[in-house]
Each structure stands twice: as C-alpha cells, then as structure tokens.
Amino acid sequence: MTSASATAPAARLQGISKQFGATLALNDVDFDVGFGEIHAVVGENGAGKSTLIRILSGVHRPDRGQVVVDGDARHFASPQDAIAAGIVTIPQELRLVPALSIAENIALGDLPVHRIGPLALLDRRRMDDDARAILAQLDFVPDVGRPVGDLSFAERQLVAIGRALHRQCRIFILDEPTAALEQHEIERLFAVLARVKARGTAIVYISHELDEVVAIADRCTVLRDGRVVTMSRCGAFSADDLVSAMTGRAHEAVDSAPPVAGAALLATDAAGTHPISLRARETIGLAGLLGSGTDVLLRALFGALRATAPILVRSQPRRLRGPADAIAAGIGFVPGERALGLVLNQSVRDNILLASLDRLRRGVLVDRAAGERLASELMDLLDIRPRRPELPVSALSGGNQQKVILAKWLARRVEVLLLEEPTQGIDVGAKAQIHGLIRDFIHRGGGALIASSDLAELARLCDAVLAVRYGSIVARLERADGLDEPKLRAAIGA
C-alpha cells in the first residue's frame, strides 16, 4: 500500500469543531488524507461524518480549527472554492444532467470550442475524444454520445468520477458510493478506485459497509459523538473492531447526555406486580424468549388485540379499541415482521405518509406538495436510500425498509414508539443507524418500548428492562443496577 506519511498530506483538518444549535457535531477533530491514499471514515448516524465531509468540501465553515490543502491553510466560502482547490464530492445523488450525453456531462462547465471569428462553436469531436480518453482510464468504454439518463446508476457513478478527473480534482470525497450498487458493480468500482488512487489522487471514503472499508481503505478513522475514537492503518483493524469502536460501550453515549425521564407517557394498570410504565425520554425493554408473550404485550398497548384492558396514556385512562385510537393517542407500532409495517407494493412516499393522511388534508384533498416535502425531509433525516420517494418500498433493503416504518411514525409525530425486534435481519451499519434514530427520538422527548430477543441490544439501549415469562412480567432490571446480557438471560430463564 502506498504510504502517504512521507509527503505532506493532500488535505488536513486540524482541531476542527463545529456546533449546530445545541449539538456539538464535531469536537476537536484531526483528520488527514494523503495523495494516493484511501482514507475511510465510519461512524454511526450523527457521529459527525457528514459534517466532516461538508467542512472539507466547503459547504460548512468550522467554528474552530483549520483546513489545510496542499500545505496551505484555506478558508472555503463555498463548495466552488473547494472544487477550485481540487476537492470534489461524489455524493449519492450524482448531480449529472440526464438529458445530456456522457461527453457533455464530463465536459460541462468547460466545454471545448473552436472559434471561427466571433463564433464559438462546440468542438464536439474534441469533447467526445476527451471523454473517451478519461473514461478509458477507468476501463469504461461507453458510447459517449448516449444520454446519461439511459445509464445504470453504476455507470453514472463512473461518469461522475470521470468528470472529477476531467476537472483535475486531486481529492475525492465519496459518500456511500456502494449503497445503490450490486456486488459485481461494487467490484468494478473498487477496481476503478484503485486506478484513481494509483494516479495519486487522495480519496476520502464514507461508508456504512464495514467489510468494504476493510477491503479498500489504507487507513480508517472512526467517529463517535463528534470525536475521533480511533484511527488505524490497513491490516490493523477488522470489521468487528470497527463496530465496537463505532458503537462503543453505549451507556457511555447515554451517560454523556443523561436524559432525565419526563412526564409519564404510557402505563398499564398497576394491579400487576410489575406494571409497564414509560415516561418521556425513557427507553424500556421487554425481554423474553420466543413465545413468552412480549409481542402480545406490545400489541395490547397498541389496541391491536380484542378486549384490551384500559391503559393510562399521559396518566389518563384510555380504552384503545383499535390501532386508530392508539395512533390518535400518540402511539406508533413498529411490528417485527416488516410486511406488517409496510404496504409493500406502494411507494416509499405513500408508506411514509400512510398514518398521516388525515393531517395532510387540504379541503377534501391530500396536500400533495406538503406530503412530498414531509416525505423527503424524513428520507433525509433518516438517511433512507436511495433517495427516491417514488420507488416501491419493496425495492429497498431491509434496513431502509425499517427506516421507512420509523419515518411513518415520525411523520405522524407520535410520542411513544412500540418496537418489536427493531433490528432483526438487518446489517450492522443499518442496525447502528436504527439505534441512533431510536436514541434521537428519545432525546427529543419521546418514549420507546422495545421488545427484542437481541439481549445485547436491550442492554445497550434501555434504561430498564422488563423480563417476560409466560405472558407476564416477572422482573424489572434497572440500568442503575447494571444491565448486561448474562443478567438479562438469567432473568428471562434462557
């Protein structure tokens, strides 16, 4: 692997801090990337990855610290400044013009012309030749006259990389480049990145796919809560190391901003020895073996069972005769089986808006513009990929489908989330994101009740865990007394 340490780094962030409102997004972060090097940045949602790349690419300005490019301290006023300095971001949305040809997209902003007196005519031949030459370096030989709109996502990505090369950019930032790719396309992209790297380009690589990071990165920086947790060299880390560095001991994260439990949100009748009670900014777990009845307890709280006993919602007794009543009372349910949470043949947008249709009414109509806005805001907030609200939700990965279900309830602004196996069957990256989203929800004053067979998950997320056996709650374990997997296992009789 090419070592960058011998020469000055291509770009360096020194002591960068950035605050948004009350959130310290980056806290004294150092980061650098060398020419001919791939430096990966990983971290949970909200760990500060996006802020870091936005500062490097001139979108945000740091509150403290400086950006050094090629040895000179720089103050980018805009992304254009960063591009002029040779730093280009290749985001998920590739920002190509679909109706224009491949060659035109590559040359855009710098179209070759030949002049005949006062006339400047597009030199189409040179434009096409240039594009062909650049793409050939990426081992990509398309008909450069084809409109970009006809290309697959993977091919468009190569065009975007070609455009960056054409602009003589020497520092690339790739944000989740593989999220929309198939396996063989990923392999092809990696081959391309190896070539780009060999040309001496510096690459900052953001990804949730830790195996990819291990495969391609020369160095990897792990961010957590706006700080650099570790920075290690290739070969010195495995995907598992990265996961534990990313998530850390989660109570640390909770302790760092100790949420003070607020008003009572939800409670069952106190007749039993261990009632369910949930307060604002609180996460309660329901732990039990398969068939122990945690699912029944959750569904009862959502009114989805016949003959439901009254429960206390915000300390007021309510009889929920169906999910519609529960939702009106500010409760949302994320079922363990995703097919029950989603109308699979409907679009992502329609699924996000499913529980909010009556709130999006304007006269007798659905306010489509407002719905569209709400859906895309939530897709941004929850990082639902790809960002295509019109796609049928069945086309999304499991993790993204789960986020759509969460988005549905965030759109409805529920106060209580009942979650059944929220991360079952989804990959590590998405799992970390879902956990982050649940925490965000709690921090904003919500309450979450989580039934999970993943005891480590409960131990990590919950303020208290209720152990369930044969349909009733047999014990309540508090975080203050220490929560860990063995303790929970013992409590549920596993």
Add this chain to the structure above:
Amino acid sequence: MKRASTISVWRGRLAGQIPLITLIVLCLVTALLTPRFLSPLNLTNILVQSSIMAVIAMGMTFVIVGGGFDLSVGSTAALAGSIAAMVMLEAGIGAGVVAGIAAGAAVGLANGLVIAFLNVNPFITTLGTMVLVRGLVFLITGGAPVSGDTGLPGAFVAFGSARLFGVHLLVWVPAVLLAVLSFVMHLTPYGRRIYATGGGREAAYLSGIPVRRVIASTYIWCGALAGVAGVMLAARLQSGQPTAGEFYELTAIAAVVLGGASLHGGEGTLVKSVIGVFIMIVLGNALNLLNVDSYWQRVAVGAVIIAAAAAERLRSRN
C-alpha cells in the same frame, strides 16, 4: 450489462402501457381486416356499448384495488334498471333514477358489510348475492320487462339516444364519472387508503386505517355504479329488463384485469380499467364484423380473460 439495463428500463416503461398498446394494435388490425370498423356508425356503437360496461368496471376497480372481488354487478344492474323503471312509472324520472342507484348502493352495502365485518370470502359472498339479487329481480318484475302500458317517460327514453356535442349522453356519463372518481382515488386521503388497504390490509390496519370501513365502502361504490349502469341500460332498452346484465360481471372483471389491476389488490387505475373495457368491446365488435360464429366468440373472450390473468401473474413474478 449496459444493453440489459437499457432493455429493462424500456421494459418497465412499456409494461405500464401494455393495455393501451394492446388496444391500439387491436384497432389497427381490425381496421385493416374490415373497413367497416372505422365507419362512424360502428365507432359510435363501440362507444355506446363501452359506456355502460365502463361504469360497471369503474366500480369493480374500486373493489379490486381494495383487495376484493364482486360477482354481483350484473344482477345489481338488472335490479337497478327494473326498480328505476317501476318507480319512474309511478313517481317520475328523478325518483326512478335515484331509486335505481340507491338499490344498487344497497346491494353494495350488504356485500360490504358481510365481507368486511363478517369476514366472509368476497367470491362466495358476491356469488350468493349474484344469484339472490337476480331472484329478487324476477320476483318484483314477475319475469316480464317493465315498461308500463305506454312505455317509460319520453324524456328518459330520449336520454338513451340523445347527444351532446355530437356524443351520446350515455357516453358522457362514464366520461364525467371517470374524471370525478379518478380525483377521488388519487387525490383524496380516502382514495390513498383504498390502495393501502388493498396492498397490505394488516399494514394499513396497523397504520390506523379503518380497513373494514374502507373495504365496505368499495362495495358500496361498486353497487351504486352498477346501479347507474342499470339505469343507463334501462334508458337504452326503453324498459327495465329482468334478464339484463348477465355476464357483465365477467366482462367487467376481465376488463379491470386487462387494464393491469392486480387481483391481489393495491394496483390498478380507473383509466386503465376503462381501456380494458374498450379492449373487450372492440374485440367483440371485431369478431362480429368478421362474422365469427357467436359460439366461437365466447371461446375467444374466455381465452382473452385467461390470457390477461396469466399475463398478470407473469408480471407480478417479474
């Protein structure tokens, strides 16, 4: 890889337009085979024939998008036409029309309540009402056409043949309904709930949608629209015919499926169902013009229905 992806994009775009392409090809082929197809008289005929079926197919679209099925529409149309004619003879045109449509809505309500709230299979329920309602029609009419001693009111009969801007009033009815109901299905919260309920009943329920009421309402639409069709039919036949509307349910279902709706629910649009109706009617018309034996016509129509259903399966497998 490049070519394959381009093809799949095109295939996706084309798949949505298969009903329209089928219709156009069918018209072209028929026009080439017989010049009579394009005569104004024949085209008018097709429009008028399609109008009544289109109204029924729109109601069927509500039910099928909502995840259901309705076999009773033909009988319901006959009931509505007969009741409309009987009431009209006693109490005037307005009362007759309202009574006919109300009778249709009532059958729909009965279907909806049984299916949505008693959880009886829609196929069985509406098979039952299909037979039951036909029996009622024969009971109230005594099996004879209803036209009174002097025929139905002149203004009503005129409605069956009058034109506005050169187009039959009968054709304006589905045209207006199509515009209004498409609006309901696509732009109102209620319409979106029908799609959600049909696409995933449990998920819709767990999202707070009153799925039983939504399902019941689709049958009411279907019954009421069958009622409208029955009244139109009575105007055209100048009487309430107890035997009218036989096999309408099959043609309507076939049309909706030809239009690309999924029998699993959650998919389909009114416009495409109407295109499906045109396919069925034009096919029948073409076979007539080509002097195909009427027994063979049945064979052909049946084969088309199966082909449409098979095409739907192939599509959903992709």
